[in-house]
Amino acid sequence: MTKDWQNPALLALTLIALPAGWLAYELGNPPLAAQLWNLSALVVAAVLILEIVQRLIRREVGVDLIALLSIAGAVLLGQALVAAVIAVMLASGRTLEFFTARRAERELNKLIDRAPRIASRMVEGQLQQIPVEEVMPGDRLLVRMGEVLPVDGVLLSLTATLDESALTGEPLPVTLQTGASIRSGGVNVGAPLELQASETAAYSTYAGIVGMAQAASQSRAPFARMADRYALALIPLTLLIAGLAWLLSGDPIRALAVLVVATPCPLILAVPIAIMSGISRCAKRGILVKDGATLEALAEAQVLFLDKTGTLTTGHATVQSVESSGAYTQEQLLHLAASLAQASPHPISAAIVAAASTNTRPLSTPEQVVEEPGAGLSGVVDGHQVMLGAHHFINANQPAQAWDEGMLRRMDYQDSSGSFIGVDSAMAGVVLFADPLRIESPNALRRLRQAGIRKIIMLTGDRAQTAQMIGLAAGVDEVRAELDPAAKVAAVQQGRKDGKTLMVGDGVNDAPALAAADVGIALGASGATASSEAAGVVLLVDRLDRVAEAMHIASRSRLIARQGVLVGMGLSLLAMLAAALGYLPPLAGAILQEGIDIAVICNALRALGAGFNANAASKLQGSHVDELKREHADLAQLLESVSHLADQFSTLAQDQAQNKLQRLLTRLETQLIPHEQADENELYPLLARHLKGEDPMSALSHTHREIFRLVKLLGRMNSDFSANSAALSQDEIGQTLLRLDTVLGLHFQLEDELFHNLDVR
Known part of the structure; x- marks a missing residue:
């Protein structure tokens, strides 16, 4: 392997010899000048011969043969100055290649060196x-x-x-x-x-x-290996053109000029530098690509397979709501359930305890706790016998009651799971959980389609009903549910008939499917799991939108590599023809070829950057986004109250309905409306400066206006209902509440996605 110092040392030698020879020539000693120039050229030639022999021993053909022939021809033809200039150009090109490669691998080297x-x-x-x-x-x-x-x-x-x-x-x-x-x-x-x-x-x-x-730093991309083969094919073509130029003109200097400008540097430099720059750019963004072949395959992918849990969804169960059968309030049930759940290490228990941590009432210490794996917990809390777990665990050997059946049906409709709560041998309520869709998932899938994905398929072991709803919300083309790991592998293998495949997953059971795809992408922020080891790409931050970013970087790197090859080789071929016809002497040809090489290398380094107009929007500082998210979190309970009252309003007694509606309106007018007005007047103008388009916030502003209208309408309905309940049915008010609930849910989801995508982190 070439020593780090060898190329700079060669460059220093040739740079000293060139002006030294020129000084000797000006002082009236042309033979000394020729000796100095030829000496520097022969040193470079000796290095080339050594490298060619080493490659031949490894059964490789070196494309440096053309450069060696050009130096030898210049020396033999008495063109000492041309030989010296060729030596300078070769040494400078090799040095530039060395430092450029180090620059392209900078982010990878940072990861390695800081270990x-x-x-x-x-x-x-x-x-x-x-x-x-x-x-x-x-x-x-x-x-x-x-x-x-x-x-x-x-x-x-x-x-x-x-x-x-x-x-x-x-x-x-x-x-x-x-x-x-x-x-x-x-x-x-x-x-x-x-x-x-x-x-x-x-x-x-x-x-x-x-x-x-x-x-990755030692890998060779298929495109780079193909470029090497084309570079080798340039040798006989160059010798043919040089021979014809000499034969037809009778001037060996023309043949020398052809050899000088016939370097294959655009082929042997543009591709590996662009590919390595792309890999390094990915590493800077927390996307670790295994090798150049993976980066190329990533750029060509057309079919995307996604695991559901932990990939499209967060993979972390959160408490959605607490529902009571009537004997206890929601707060009482959450306190009892969380107090008992403290005794279990199960993630579901941890989610219940976390949900109760916002209450001011401290949790009680459970006693006589017994856990049945896969079923639930039982124990004594505040003198009550409490049970927490599956429906059959709470309601063992008893027929389901109407409340139970209705709740099970609702859970099925809403694609949620739940832990039922029994108190003193009676069904008391249920804690509903949700594994929410990742905020960035819909936007990430849209960006993936823009990057070249033609078909998106979700693979999951979950129930078909749950999977279908998640798939519809995310925007996938096809959902395949209730699959085991072997069935996922079969699906990925079958998908190859439609094009190169990507598989994205995060769990150990995803590893076989990741290995079966052309490119496996693991969300590996949680560590070096089996899925990470089976993948060609590992996302060090669990954000699905980084997959689209990786595809963009891969496509751009390959495009830049192709541009370098086509433009660089096109210019070199034109220079060869000009030299063959006598329009480009050897000295000018050497200088021109060096300019082509530098241009190709600089172009390849563009893959290190994001490019002009890389993002549709500039980014907000992370602290701004955190503040926006906190404001939404503070309003989450109010939104839940709207949803809850909308579901039950038509079934409430008249007095109870009036009281609950009045309390909700007070909260809407004092909490929600001021927040939305501040967003409209202060936040949206700020966001508009970070987004492209004439009026990028128009859709969200429209939902603001609809929220204001519905809250005002509810206020009028409440007044009419209080004055004359016979003039207005509870169903009409319930329908308006449902409309408000729908608009609020959609509005907050859109804002959350927008804030997430504008996050600078």
Whole structure:
């Protein structure tokens, strides 16, 4: 392999020899000038001969043969100055190629070079500096401010602030609490922290990332290998043109001029630099591409397969609502359920406890807790026998009541799951859960279609009804439900008949399907899972829209590579013809060819950037987006109240309906309307400056006006209903509430998606 110093040393030698020879010539010593120029050229020729022999030993044909022939021809024909200039151009081109390749691999090299070598292990209160390879699971480690986390582990300190920008491309630090799982590779930007290692360094997240980065930096794309073959085909063509020029003109200088301008640099430089620049650009955005072949396949993909849970949806169950059968209020039921759920490590139990954490009433300590795996929990809370779990667990050996049947039917319609609550041997209510669609999913799928995807298919093991609703909301073309891992593999393999396939997933059971696709893409922010190891692309930040970004980068890199080849080789061929006809002497040809090489390399480096007009909108600062999201979170309970009252208004007693409607109107007028008016008057003008188009906020402004109209209409209806209940039916008010609920739900979803897509992080 060429030493790092060799190309700069050759360049320095040729740059010294060229003016030294010129000085000798001006001082009246042409023989010395010729000797200096020929010497520098012969040194470069010797290096070329050595490299050609090394390639022949490896059974490779070197395209440097043309350059060697041009130097030899110039020396033999007494064109010492031409030989020296060719030597300078070759040395400068090789040096430029070397530094350009380093520039193209910069982001990959950053990932590799920052890998920690030393860890601080705590043993009996003493710190030991040990090689990171000696860290074992269970070791207590200290990570000081500014140090890279050496292994995956569990946070022992109360809090930790980590900068994961080198992994994910997200600029803002993340704050974690004690007990959190943390992955290697992040930088501690806060106080020194302690963690307990859960993996060795070799099996930690960052080791997998470094391994992929090293493989990518050494990879060769199919397009690059094809370009090499075309470059080799240039050798006989060049010799033919040079021979004809000499034969027809009788002037060997013309043959030399053809050799000088016949370098295949546009082929052998443009493609690998553009592809490597694309891989490096992906790494900067938290998208780790395994090799050049994967990047090329990514640019050609036409069929996309998506897992549902954790890919299209968040993969994290959240409490949607608490429903009561009548004996207890929603707050009482949540308190009882959460108090009991504290005793279980199940993620569903954790979600219930998290939902109750917003209440001011502290949770009680459960007693006599018994857990039946796959069924539920039972125990005593505040003197009540409480059960939490599946419907059959609560209602064992008893026929379902009307409330139970209605709730089960509603859960089926809404594609939600739930944990039923029994209190003192009676069905008391249910906690409903939802695995919501990722905010970016619809927008990401639209962008993927723009990037070249013609068909999107969702694969899931869930029930068909649930899968269909998620698929419709996300905008997929086809849903295949109730599939096991083998059936997912078969679906991906079958999809290849429609074009190159992508498979995106995040779970261990997705690994076979990821491996079966032309390109497997793993959402690997949670660590180096089996799915990450089977994938050709790993997203270090769990955002589905990064898939579309990866496709855009891949397509742009391949386009830039092709542009470099076509334009560069076109110019070289024109220069060869001009030289053959006698219009381009060897000295001018060498200078022209160097200009072509520099232009090709600079063009290839464009793949490092996002390009002009890369985004349809500029970005808001992450702090602005966080504030917008907090405002929406504060209004979530109000929106739930609108939905809840809309569902039950027509069935309520008249007095109860009037009271609930009046309380809701008061909240709408004091909380919702001021918020929406502030959005319309202050936020939307700000957002319009970040978006393209004449009036990009017009659709959302229209929904604002509809919200204002419906709230005003409800106020009038409430007045009429209070004055004369016979003049207005509860059904009419209920229908207006339903319309308001629908508009609010759609409006907030659109705003959440917009805020998410404008996030700078």
